[in-house]
Amino acid sequence: MIKRAVIKLTGAVQGVGFRPFVYNLAKRYGLRGFILNDGKGVIIEVEGEEKVIKDFILSIHNEKPRLANIFSQSVEFFEELKNYENFKILESNSNTEKNVFILPDISTCDECLRELYDPSDRRYMYPFINCTNCGPRFSIIEKLPYDRENTTMKKFKMCPECEKEYTDPSNRRFHAQPNACPVCGPEISLYTKDKQLIAKSLEAIEILRSLILEGKIVAVKGIGGFHLVCDATDDTAVSTLRERKKRFEKPFAVMFKDLETVKVYGDPSNFDEILINSAEKPIVLIKKKENTDLSEKVAPGIDRIGVFLPYSPLHHLLLKIVGKPLVMTSANLSDEPIVKDNEEAFEKLSDFTDYILIHNREIKNRVDDSVVFSVKDKMFFIRRSRGYAPLPVKLPFRLKNKVLAVGGHQKVTIALGIDDKAYISQHIGDLETLSSQQNFEEVISRFFELYDFFPGVVVSDLHPFYYSTKWAKEFTSKHNLKLLQVQHHYAHALSLMVDNHFQNGKILAICWDGTGYGTDGNLWGGEFLVCDYTGFNRVFHFDYFKLLGGEIAVKEPRRVALSILFKIFGKDALSLKLPPLKEFSEKQIESFYTIWEKGLKSPLSSSVGRLFDAVASLLNIRQTLSYEGQTGMIMEKFYDYTVKDHYSYEIENGLINYDSTFVDLIYDKSEVPIKVSRFINTLIKIILDVSKEFDLPVGFSGGVFQNKVLLNLLMEEDIKKKFLYHKNVPPNDGGISLGQVIHNQFL
DSSP, X not given: OEEEEEEEEEEEOSSSSHHHHHHHXXXXXXXXXXXXXXXXXXXXXXXXXXXXHHHHHHHHHHHOOTTOEEEEXXXXXXXXXXXXXXXXXXXXXXXXXXXOOOOOOBOOOHHHHHHHTOTTSTTTTOTTOOBTTBBOSTTTBOSSSOOGGGBGGGGXXXXXXXXXXXXXXXXTTTTOTTOOOTTTSOOEEEEETTSOEEEEHHHHHHHHHHHHHTTOOEEEEOSSSEEEEEETTOHHHHHHXXXXXXXXXXXXXXXXXXXXHHHHHEEOOHHHHHHHHSTTOOEEEEEEOSSSSSOGGGSTTOSEEEEEOOOSHHHHHHHHHXXXXXXXXXXXXXXXXXXXXXXXXXXXXTTTOSEEEEESSOOSSOOXXXXXXXXXXXXXXXXXXXXXXXXXXXXXSOOSSOEEEOOOSSSBOOEEEETTEEEEOOOOBOOOSHHHHHHHHHHHHHHHHHTTOOOSEEEEESOTTOHHHHHXXXXXXXXXXXXXXXXXXXXXXXXXXHHTTOOSSOEEXXXXXXXXXXXXXXXXXXXXXXXXXXXXXXXEEEOXXXXXXXXXXXXXXXXXXXXXXXXXXXXXGGGOOOXXXXXXXXXXXXXXXXXHHHTTTOOEEOOHHHHHHHHHHHTXXXXXXXXXXXXXXXXXXXXXXXXXXXXXXXXXXTEEEOHHHHHHHHHOOSOHHHHHHHHHHHHHHHHHHHHTTOOSOEEEESGGGGOHHHHHHHHHTTXXXXXXXXXXXOSSGGGHHHHHHHTTTTO
């Protein structure tokens, strides 16, 4: 019997070649009707035999384009026919509620790469080649639905040949919104830093090659913003870049032309290779090889390197023509967002660079590179951004309200909670500067526009001085909305629960990081929380110590070590001959003791991140820091897996007392690697001891659990007890907006 079916699909079904796929599939099955995009996904209406329609629907799922992801489906059959004459692709419907998946920017596909290097192809060496399987998406979209007139490509009128491809359902560029060629599309231009034009198109890349090999620093506009680029094998060039950017030790990411070249400089696992080669092309942290020609200044003091492959045609051309691995680091001033606009580049980057390569395709949404690492064939995010954002995370419940979650203060992301999904933004960064705060507000505004969204509830951190908290208070007051404030580590725990699609019952969430504002007004960071979606109980935590001088102690491990020595030994600590005491004059030490004793500008902290700092100071590994998490990364290098013993500690009345841990460490005469290993083993033993107290699932969140050694050791314990780890968001503060979204569920 002939019937009419209305099929509605949600998910990643726009901008992936889904409509031409369905068009050709309908032709194959002899069905008549139409397909169109709307604000929620796609609507397909077909007429034909009921069994044929059901086979057609099954084929949609089994044969869909590789980038498509169907999230939900509804099908209704009707006996009333409309007697369609054929199958058509109709114009998009933009008048519906907008919560369709916006695709991330997608790395260049193999088919486009073949064309890029084919001298007979009309897009030979064209740095903006793309199709429905690859190219910019999120970075160019202005509003939904995802059609060319709603992207920054609308200014480029397609030539007849591109128009023909765009309108041909059998062509892989059918409705590829960024479709372009050298005749009608964007072009690149090379300038001096004082805005003097040097060359355009392929000539610009050829000249750029010579400049890079001469040791020059160049800014290159990519998909989601500008990179600062130099020859990664040139010590002088890398040193110059560090000096100009005032980034003296924090590692630089390096782009390699292919996986084989990566293996010359690093030692990726088989799983790392999969991540490096994936369509998302994130920066992947891998083991660094010794004795290569890579500059030691790329990643000083650590045994890892951040590697990634070209993900845009421009990158492919640049890496192929230059023939060297290239430093590719985000182009920004300290604590400011990545530069995305041409004029902004000339204004802000001229002090860093010698030359600037721009293009005239506008970047609407700035997007930093994603950063990941792996442990035992599991991927962990450090930064979830290009390639992944803004794809949603599915929630275990449907939300009662539309929720805006504004994250914390560092590594900020925001999230929109809509129905049973959380749409998490790209990495925004730390909200330290006016520019970063403006970017934070800009991202919120963009997400409101894209999803036609306005919240019923806003959720922020508890910390009263975070810019995100202050913004949330002003916004909710202005619009008469409800503001919820969620304790930082509980947000970590909620994020972990959502990430594992945990639905019922409680978990023991072990949340360790550098800083989080506690319900008692102290700075938490070594927490054991028994929690569910309705609330939490802080069952254990590391004993408090004082942060000498407050915020400055976060960057000076020697101050944390001093505080712990004062805590353990009192005034006798002044006579100890230990590295942190040698960092200051006798008068300064006495002054610090007075500050400690009276608690002047010395907030209490339970942070495990700071305990790592204290150990690094006592072992004279680091006394001051150049970047967050530096001590943990350095100490990974020292860990010896043959060391099985640990230091002593006490657990009583909900407190983890580490005094004896530090006494043992101070009087341990072993080499530094043995002492580092025993300290980390102590943390693992504490986790296992506390876990035994609760018949609950145990999970880990917070920046400390980006430490590969800790994760490796915990995973070895998985045989005895199944642990929960993050999957879709970082364990650091980049993941807490997800936890903030779900907290609204039962309120």
